[in-house]
Amino acid sequence: MLHIKCPHCGLRSQNEFAYGGDASVKRPELNKEVSDKEWNHFVYLRKSLRGKHLELWHHISGCRQWIKVQRDTATHEIFKTFKASEEI
Amino acid sequence: MSQNFRLNNIGLINRNKKISFKFNGKKYFGYEGDTLASALIANGVHLIGRSFKYHRPRGFFGAGVDEPYAAVQLNRNNETEPNVKATEQELFEGLEANSVNCWPSVNFDIGAINNLLKMFFPAGFYYKTFMWPKSFWYKIYEPFIRKAAGLGVASTKHDKERYEHKYEYCDLLIAGSGPSGLASAYSAAKNGAKIILAEDKARFGGTLLTDDVNIGNQNGKEWADNIISELKKMPNVIVKNRSQVFGYYDHNMLVMSERISDHLPITQKYIPKQRLWYIRAKEVIISSGSIERPLVFGNNDTPGVMLSSAAKEYLKIYGVLVGKKPLIFTNNDSGYETAIEFKKNGIEPIILDTRKNPNSEIINEAKNLNIKIKFSYVVVVAKGYKKVKSAEIAKISDDKKILSNIENIDCDCICVSGFWTPTIHLASQSGAKTKFNKDIDAFVPDKSKQKETTVGAANGVYTLEETLKTSFDIGYQLSKKITLKDNRVSVPSVVEKKSEVHDKFWCVPLPEGKNYKRFLDFQNDVSVADIELALREGYRSIEHVKRYTTLGMATDQGKTSNLNGLQLVSEVENKIVPEVGHTTFRPPYTPVTIGAIVGREVGKHSKPTRKSPMHQWHEKNNAIFVDAGVWLRPRYYKRGDETLFEASKREAKNVRKNVGVCDVTTLGKIDIKGPDSAEFLNRVYTNAWLKLPVGKARYGVMLREDGIVMDDGTTTRISENHYHMTTTTAQAANVLSHLEYYLQIVWPELDVNVVSTTEQWAGAAIAGPKSRQVLQKLFPKINLSNEGLPFMGYLESDLFGISARIFRISFSGELAYEVNVQSDNGNFMWEKIMEVGKEFNIEAYGTEALSTLRIEMGHVAGSELDGRTIPYDNSLEGMVSKKKDFIGKRSLNREAFVADDRQKVVGVVPLDKKTSIPEGSYLVKDANAKLPNPKLGHVSASCWSVEYDNPFSLAIVKDGKNMIGQKLFALSPLKNKSIPVEIVSSHYVDPKGERVRS
DSSP, X not given: OOEEEETTTEEEEGGGOEEEEETTOOOOOTTOOOOHHHHHXXXXXXXXXXXXXEEEEEOXXXXXXXXXXXXXXXXXOEEEEEXXXXXX | OOOTTBOSSOSSSEEEEEEEEEETTEEEEEEETOBHHHHHHHTTOOOOEEOTTTOOEEOOOOSSTTOSSOEEEEEETTEEEEEEETTTOBOOXXXXXXXXXXXXXXXXXXXXXXXXXXXXXXXXXXXXXXXXXXXXXXXXXXXXXXXXXXXXXXOOSOOOSOEEEEEEEEEEEEEOOSHHHHHHHHHHHHTTOOEEEEXXXXXXXXXXXXXXXXXXXXXXXXXXXXXXXXXXXXXXXXXXXXXXXXXXXXXXXXXXXXXXXXXXXXXOTTOOSEEEEEEEEEEEEEOOOEEEOOOBOBTTXXXXXXXXXXXXXXXXXXXXXXXXXXXXXXXXXXXXXXXXXXXXXXXXXXXXXSSXXXXXXXXXXXXXXXXXXXXXXXXXXXEOSSSOOEEEEEEEOTTSOOEXXXXXXXXXXXXXXXOEEEOOHHHHHTTOOEEXXXXXXXXXEOSOSSSEEEOGGGGTOOOHHHHHHXXXXXXXXXXXXXXXXXXXXXXXXXXXXXXXXXXXXXXXXXXXXXXOOOEEETTTTEEXXXXXXXXXXXXXXXXXXXXXXXXXXXXXXXXXXXXXXXXXXXXXXXXXXXXXXXXXXXXOSSOOOHHHHHTTOSGGGGSOOBOOTTHHHHHHTTXXXXXXXXXXXXXXXXXXXXXXXXXXXXXXXXXXHSOEEEEOTTSEEEEEESTTHHHHHHHHBSSOOTTOOTTBEEEEEEEXXXXXXXXXEEEEEEETTEEEEEEOTTTHHHHHHHHHHXXXXXXXXXXXEEEEOTTTEEEEEEESTTHHHHHHHHSTTSOOSXXXXXXXXXXXXXXXXXXXXXXXXXXXXXXXXXXXXXXXXXXXXXXXXXXXXXXXXXXXXXXXXXXXXXHHHTOOOTTTSSSSOOGGGGTOGGGSOSSSOOTTGGGGGSGGGGOTTOOEEEEEEETTSOOOOOTTOEEESOTXXXXXXXXXXXXXXXXXXXXXXXXXXXXXXXXXXXXXXXXXXXXXXXXXXXXXXXXXOSOOSOXXXXXXXX
């Protein structure tokens, strides 16, 4: 079980969090023309990286903040965590 | 029966307390402090079970977790437990155990015929034989194999024992209380670290209890006892026996299973049987010791062949002789220690040493004691079927290939020692790499990945002096890092005997013309020949060899067999062991009961139960409850001996005719505040929200980005920048996370806050033609006419002195209102509603009537919004704005979503107007068409229409818009039904929606 440092609350057990997927995905802007391909990429296609991965976690049983976690998908090492507003 | 193999003057058992127990129905006696294994051996019982494949007789091989044979069916406290290791089970008064895997009895086992057919049971036998015909697998082969190969029998009863979970944090977790564990624990604790010391056995001390050593002028056991009693007194120390650290998980999370009551006849009240500890440790010290390796020779699985360390443990801890004519077969000095213990207790052992001319302190001691030693000698084959009766021994050539001088000697047990394998399971589970240590012919932990350090024998350090020195130091260094303190304790002096190097030889060659079975894996019956065959057949990877032959895959997970398997593969393949590598170590290290893993989360406790503030009223009024997400909701209120069908019909009818009230507290409620709230709702919902006036509610549908409907509900504008959103009961949590995601991640520029208020408000839906009259009685001062409070209107008022929110919204399709008050006032509100509604014949209605009402109105709910449908499918296309963008909009023009024959919700009525259509039925054109019968759609929800008094269902059907009036069949293969039906509009009752506006 991972030990995730919530940037708002501190170190907490993984079972307080929900996984939220790839944090580098950007939603296309509203009211903007988006090609089928682009939209398909946004909705369905995700990389399955081995190694360093920036991902979203939701501190669902804690402060309810979405946070960014830089984690190694192979070793589970967590390098750093960020607030949603922080850029890497 | 008397304990013929018990000695009078040695051991740690309590001879003042005699304990009676039964094995296979026969009564025996042992002493307090015995294990089931030691008590049986004291009584001369060595036949415990039968082996997995060949049903060969099985006895005891070890004295602890490494035991591959002695699994028994244990009856305790009116429960039965399979595959309990007799070597681990402590004896208690009245214990009853039986052999597993033998029929009709352990002495006469029919399955043993497999032994005679063994040439037909080679590696991969099952794969090769039971391939054809395919259909035989399920019906004939598998049930038969399972019966023949099964171990114990699991109970089918509910387990009434109690199991607990515990979460703990510490600076330092030390797994194992042998010399290395004690030394590092003591040194760390003295330096102020918060430590947990775990020992899987009942007694602390590990090998210190059996080894002839001296630490600081005390013998090993005295030293261990003193350290433990001092540790127990320290406030920063938790010391746990009967506790196995079995798993090392990510981020230094370890899991330990504590057996609290297994050694007692019954579990005491309020005390759990077992407790599972989740321990997050800053640092971990793995002091799990080592396990002796077997030597491999013919029929080396015969009862009476066992590890020499186990024989020593039975002797020194339990005062039990595993035999009176012991043959010690060893390739290192450890066998001598066992021999010396036998000799000291009046037994004459014979030592066969594979080495030619070894010389050490302990060998000299054995010589001085006049113990008979034969160098360059091996056991060729054990003789005897259910117990060792003699052994054929031989002189082995210097190249270990040629046997000579084969002779038969009498013996009643063969104690083997093939040197020691470090227990690296936990270290390997932690992700640490391993390396092969040529000096000990075994793997040891290499570079750590997590914060763990392996010490002592588990790290391949086999001398006590070195072990204590490094363990004291590591305990100090690690604690210093955490506590920043600097209290160092001195390392005591050590007296131990120096050893000679071991012999790498471990597998005795077969004599010319002989074909003895030489076992590697004793529990799964994997022999040397099986591995050789697998290699001949082309298996190379050790992972494949393991799976093909099942080497190391039994419940003991190959604790005694893995390394010998590797050595064999490397010899045959002419590789060195590190090139072969080892299979992956995975948790658990030892079997863990399902009960311990589940803990208290069983039955009703498997999830939290939420109850509405009106729950007690429902109970008093005979509500039959149903699980709705985490909530308990009244399904119907039973009167007399009404059935569900009758009661729900009555309740629904009363709503259509008079007025009903339903507890809607469980609906998800989200408070939305902030200047950008309207803009946010406009993006979240498919319809337009910017122009909703204050004091008005609107129905909204939200999508996922893939265009699928996520949820629906009404949202009300309470004031300029304040909205009250409702969600379905089931989706409440997901919707909140969804909103938070968009606010925090996608559109952080929007100034909006959301918070769940589900539990803050109690809600009652008052529905029916007379609902306005009821409401007027509740709120006499306000104007409830269509002008005063129109459909989708909102007001705040007070209800007999408490503040209330009134929404004119309807799920039932009738004129209806929803009243919300603070949860604490929920019961008050409810009782007032019932009180003032009495004259209008108000009745409470449950979820079943609620469903009936919405289904016949054609209102979609969870069964249609099932995660596979888009707004069009639910006839909600009118809710989808063409002008603005919103979440999921871009997906709605996908090809399949705009297909001309896209599925749509419709109504379904049986032609006979009598037969209810089971939910989940398929709709097809021709009931008798050849399979696969083309499916047009499925029935999503069914009810008995109270308006028309006949069955009515909703269905989602391909090309639904053109299907109205068609005659189809509803097929339910599960219920064996085929019902002729007609497709009608989903809006079965009040299609124009006049009632809600009346």
